[in-house]
Structure formats: C-alpha cells, structure tokens
Amino acid sequence: MNMLEKFPIMQYISEEGEAVNSEITDMLTADLLKLFYEKMLRARMMDKKCVNLQRQGRIGTYVPYEGQEAAQVGSALAVEEGDWMFPTYRDHAATMTFGHSLRNLLLYWVGRIEGGIPPEGKNIFPPAVPIASQLLHATGVAWAEKKKNTDRVSLVYFGDGATSEGDFHEGLNFASVFKVPVVFFNQNNGYAISVPMEKQMNSKTIAQKGLGYEIPSIRIDGNDIAAVYLETKKAVERARNGEGPTLIEAVTWRYGAHTTADDPSKYRDQAEIDNRRKTTDPLSRLEKYMKNEGIWDEEWLTNTENKITNEINTALDEMQKYPEANIDDVFENVFEKLTWTLEEQREQHRKIKRGQMS
Ligand SMILES: Cc1ncc(C[n+]2csc(CCOP(=O)(O)OP(=O)(O)O)c2C)c(N)n1
Numbered sequence: 001m002n003m004l005e006k007f008p009i010m011q012y013i014s015e016e017g018e019a020v021n022s023e024i025t026d027m028l029t030a031d032l033l034k035l036f037y038e039k040m041l042r043a044r045m046m047d048k049k050c051v052n053l054q055r056q057g058r059i060g061t062y063v064p065y066e067g068q069e070a071a072q073v074g075s076a077l078a079v080e081e082g083d084w085m086f087p088t089y090r091d092h093a094a095t096m097t098f099g100h101s102l103r104n105l106l107l108y109w110v111g112r113i114e115g116g117i118p119p120e121g122k123n124i125f126p127p128a129v130p131i132a133s134q135l136l137h138a139t140g141v142a143w144a145e146k147k148k149n150t151d152r153v154s155l156v157y158f159g160d161g162a163t164s165e166g167d168f169h170e171g172l173n174f175a176s177v178f179k180v181p182v183v184f185f186n187q188n189n190g191y192a193i194s195v196p197m198e199k200q201m202n203s204k205t206i207a208q209k210g211l212g213y214e215i216p217s218i219r220i221d222g223n224d225i226a227a228v229y230l231e232t233k234k235a236v237e238r239a240r241n242g243e244g245p246t247l248i249e250a251v252t253w254r255y256g257a258h259t260t261a262d263d264p265s266k267y268r269d270q271a272e273i274d275n276r277r278k279t280t281d282p283l284s285r286l287e288k289y290m291k292n293e294g295i296w297d298e299e300w301l302t303n304t305e306n307k308i309t310n311e312i313n314t315a316l317d318e319m320q321k322y323p324e325a326n327i328d329d330v331f332e333n334v335f336e337k338l339t340w341t342l343e344e345q346r347e348q349h350r351k352i353k354r355g356q357m358s
C-alpha cells in the first residue's frame, strides 16, 4: 500500500492564498481570520525577540519555532478552557495562544520556576524536554478526566523524532484500547535536530503509525492554518464525544536552528531555507488569502504590530524585575520528598557553595 497516497496532505488554503475547498473556507469569518493572523504574528514577533535576547546573553538557550506558527496556533485555538495542553520545548506559540503569559514564557527561558506555571484556570503542563514523555502524561490525564466523567480533552504536541520513542507507541496503544479523549498532534518539521526524517524511519508518513493502533489518523498541511484549525477541532469534538483519540500529522518545517546552540548550516542548505520562506510561509499564505477575500487592512496590521510590540516590551520589563534563577531550585518542585541520590547531590551542591568542596 502506498502510504503517501493513503494519507494525502489535506489543504484548505493553497500556497498562493486560494481557497482549495471554498465550501469549508467560507465558514471562516473575517474576525476568525484576523484572530488567526494576530496570534501567528504575536508568536513570530515573540520568537524573533527571544532569539535576539539569547544572542545578547539576556536569556538562556532558546528553542525557535519560526515556520511552525500555523500548526501551533491553529491547533491551540481548537481547544477550550478546561482542556489540557502538553507542550514540548518548541511549542510556545501554542501555549501563548492558549493563554500562557508572555512574562512567564520569558521567565522560563531564564530558568525561573514561574516559567512553568500557567495562569489560573489554564491547564498547561510545563514543557516536556525528554522526548515523547508527554504523550504518556497527556494520555493519563485524559483517562483520568474520562473516569471522572468530565468532557475535558488533552491536546499533546510532539515532533517527528518523538515517534521513534517507546513512549509514543505506549501512549497511542493505551489511548486506543481505553478510548481516551486525547488528540495526538504531531508537528512533522522534517528533522530531529540534524537527522532528517528519511534517515530516521522507513515510514513515509507519521500518520500511518496510527494505523497499527486503529486510531483515526490524518495528514494535513501544517502551514495552512485553516486546515490545522478545522481538522483539530474535529478531533477535539470526537474526543469530547467519547469517540477516542486521533493522530494528526501536521507537515511543516522549521526555518531556524534546532536551538540557539545548533548550527543548521551543517545539515541544511541556505537555498532551501530561503525557498521555504518564500513559498510555504504560514503568515504570508494567510495574508494572501485575506487579500484575495478583501479583508486585509494595512491600518489594522500596523495597530496590531504596535500592540504586540508593547505587550512584548511590558513582559520583558516585568521579567527583569524578578531575581535571577537560583540553582537551589533544581531540587524543588519535582518530588514531595527528595530521593536519596538527589539529597546527596543537594548536599554536595551546598558544600560547593560553602567552599568546602570543588
Ligand atoms: C528521551 C530523549 N532522548 C534524546 C533527547 C535529545 N533530543 C532533544 S531534541 C531531540 C530531537 C527531537 O526531534 P523531534 O521529535 O522531531 O522534535 P523537534 O525538535 O523537531 O521539534 C533530541 C533527540 C531528549 N531530549 N530526550
């Protein structure tokens, strides 16, 4: 069976900004399209700011997501207050769309504990760094919600590389067997650090991996925010109605480095990056579509940009009022009672601080 044919990439708005399926895109109001654009613009401006702050030495190692805004914003808009979100280190466009404050996002990048704490009423887990571990958290939490008879669902993010981990397979199997209300949202950005997808797996798609677990699985254009939003909404409704999990593969690409500690010129050509920016950019595509629909407005754009610049500057001012992160904090907030190994490490750390050990 040809998996690329079995899982065609669904698209509602083409790269040229034309409606591929106008019956569907006609349902998108001007207000919703402006909301899409504003959220993607906020994410992009914040991402650029963070890369600059890292280069100036004002925040720690940073993980850029430029190019993946439609995948993250469109999916985050499909869940509701009360639902659960499980991001990775790269999913800050999703968490800010779901309500995480820009101040706390910045605090995360300077290592302060507040960075992992969402606003009151927003169920956002701290970003998972151990690859694929969050699929188990998301499945477990959603299973608990099901057992409590609520209608809350989990939305979990993970990359193409994460699908080579055991946790991915355990999460999918469990969610399928117990009809858990979880949406598995994969951002296939083509790389796990420097390893391209074709060197990591023989599967031609990520979506096909859902077949083995009898999970409804789809492949969508992750740079088409209309496809991302509408298809994730359907998956969320299925979960909410007791119909179980869905696997969504959103095909996208990251423009920047894996992290600010990575040099992508070692494994990708600049020409390809330039070409992707020119042809598949999620913000430009939506802009073209809005222009075609006659709802693009330059004055609105300028006002929106100014508003976001102010929000980011305010968040940065607020972040800078916090004391520097304290290394003692690494021993807090994970275990109620420290394990003996961590207890030992804390003791060593204290001795080093007191100059009794080097
Ligand atoms: C369990 C585990 N193994 C290895 C790593 C090191 N590591 C960090 S990011 C990464 C690549 C992940 O790629 P992907 O899942 O495609 O996500 P992306 O970074 O592209 O968003 C790896 C292997 C890790 N963080 N956790």
Ligand SMILES: [Mg+2]
Pocket (backbone or CB within 6 Å): 159, 160, 161, 187, 188, 189, 190, 191, 192, 193
């Ligand atoms: Mg990846």
